[in-house]
Amino acid sequence: MRLSVLAISLAFLAVHLAIAAWVPLFDDEAYYALWARDLALGYYDHPPMIAYMIRLGTSLFGETALGIRLFPVIGFAASGYLVGDMARRMSGGHVGLAVLATALYNLGLLVFALGSFATPDAPSTLFWVAALWAAMRAVNTPPGTRAAMLWWVCTGLLLGFGGLSKFTNAFLAFGLLGYLIATPKGRAYLPTRLPWMAVAAAALPLLPYLAWNLQHDWLGLERQGARLVASGFSIRTLGEYAALLLLAPTPLVSWFALRALRAPPKDGALLVWSAVPLLLYFAYHATHAPVQANWIVPLQAVFAVLAAFGLARAQSPQRWTRATLAIALLMSVGLVAAAFNPVAPIGTADNPPNQTRGWPATEEAIAELLEETGATWIATTDYARTGSLALRFPQVPVWSVAQLQRYGFRGAFPAELCAAPGLLIERARRSETTSETAPSLFETVEDTHEVTRTQAGVTLMRYHLTPVAGLKSPDLCPN
Structure with a gap:
């Protein structure tokens, strides 16, 4: 038996x-x-x-x-x-x-x-x-x-x-x-x-x-x-x-x-x-x-x-x-x-199977913008982007600048990133054509770029990529 x-x-x-x-x-x-x-x-x-x-x-x-x-x-x-x-x-x-x-x-x-x-x-x-x-x-x-x-x-x-x-x-x-x-x-x-x-x-x-x-x-x-x-x-x-x-x-x-x-x-x-x-x-x-x-x-x-x-x-x-x-x-x-079929997604909802799809082109677009803007780190505003981008870009510091109660285990925010150029990556809502949160988070905000994650012609997620610098958060960057 x-x-x-x-x-x-x-x-x-x-x-x-x-x-x-x-x-x-x-x-x-x-x-x-x-x-x-x-x-x-x-x-x-x-x-x-x-x-x-x-x-x-x-x-x-x-x-x-x-x-x-x-x-x-x-x-x-x-x-x-x-x-x-x-x-x-x-x-x-x-x-x-x-x-x-x-x-x-x-x-x-x-x-x-x-x-x-x-x-x-x-x-x-x-x-x-x-x-x-x-x-x-x-x-x-x-x-x-x-x-x-x-x-x-x-x-x-x-x-x-x-x-x-x-x-x-x-x-x-x-x-x-x-x-x-x-x-x-x-x-x-x-x-x-x-x-x-x-x-x-x-x-x-x-x-x-x-x-x-x-x-x-x-x-x-x-x-x-x-x-x-x-x-x-x-x-x-x-x-x-x-x-x-x-x-x-x-x-x-x-x-x-x-x-x-x-x-x-x-x-x-x-x-x-x-x-x-x-x-x-x-x-x-x-x-x-x-x-x-x-x-x-x-x-x-x-x-x-x-x-x-x-x-x-x-x-x-x-x-x-x-x-x-x-x-x-x-x-x-x-x-x-x-x-998890490899051919096409089932629907467009943000569910776990769809979260695994369409990443190669999206990663390439993010990497190109990081190099183009000279950004030395990636800023995020939600846990999904924080974890996913941290694993996909292990050579780049990835830190959330919101929902800070989630990240106490990571220790102190690196002080050198407070003034360093970064790339804020957020999920884009349908009504947004630019980042609405970036001005409240950073001193310097440049034009927002949009990247779409797709598979088999189906749009799974839209992202806003905004070059930023000068983090305002007193919790992360105290004066």
Whole structure:
């Protein structure tokens, strides 16, 4: 069994590594790669784990697409292996169920789509699944043994590492607590010291991040906590959330996962309780704002394991299993192939696939203007341009002159750039023919040039390139 699950995991790993090496970086990945240049205990947008994973890869392969994505891709493959091992333990060692669960997990729309890229969802999902896997071992180990203590501590540590990946992972801790309170098997552990040992272990990895927040006026916690504030009510976004939950694992996987709940397998209660708090929070969030698809990636493990049991109990299980795998394969591979096809973009929206297209001509135009104007650095006003241009022009200093709270990890702004000639690069809005922000940011502003990023004749993005000098910002260039 282990070799079979391992073989499937390695096969998907090979597929994702090939995609990772072939597809150019999109904006968010480039921004996270900028974090990895200057490691810190915390960042404005997310906890730091994705930066650490990227740094490991770039230390081996440099700031290439493969180097940046290597360990996030490995993280997704490892989580798939653990999904199979959970199914094996829940089924009493059934080989087929473990293999099926691993395959269903890897063929889910979200896992297959995100499994090749470097986003915080990679470490978040890895540590979510790993913590759930360790918790399953913990609650099936007699409480008076040394092994029980080790598994509870392991669960806590993995929860803590999950918290260093994404705040979403805190909901898993709430789910495990709900399991301990609501189920007889869980309540047997409440009088022991084991849950408290898990809590202490979970807090340990988080202490440096909490200290960083304390030193930075709770910047990261305040940023993420703002999403808890509700305003308005919308049934439409609630319906979109329900559709997302059913479609993300692919439809038949969702159907058979729900069927499995009629007679839950061993430790099925643990799976369900692990997901309940996050499901409820996103239902609340969906009443006033859309739930982004990537937010629910950690829940795909639960769908995959339950669906494997549901398929095993179906009438004509082999026929339904083949149909489920075939539909998942067509949907997931078809989606990624269409989105990243090398011929032409799908639409003109500023989405991750389109952010990877049309760069050679754009880079050449920027390089020519840098040389023509004598600009010694590139100025930006948003994180997408900052990260993307920093990786594409490693020989030129790239600094944002706006949204400064995002860039504390980079240290002090180079004083020599305050008066040096620069090139301000911004996304051009449709109504703008020249940079409207440059005069407020710089003492000297020359005529704006426009560069368009295109592929196959489709306009994907317009940029304003404005030669500037004399940065006005007192925060970056104090007198």
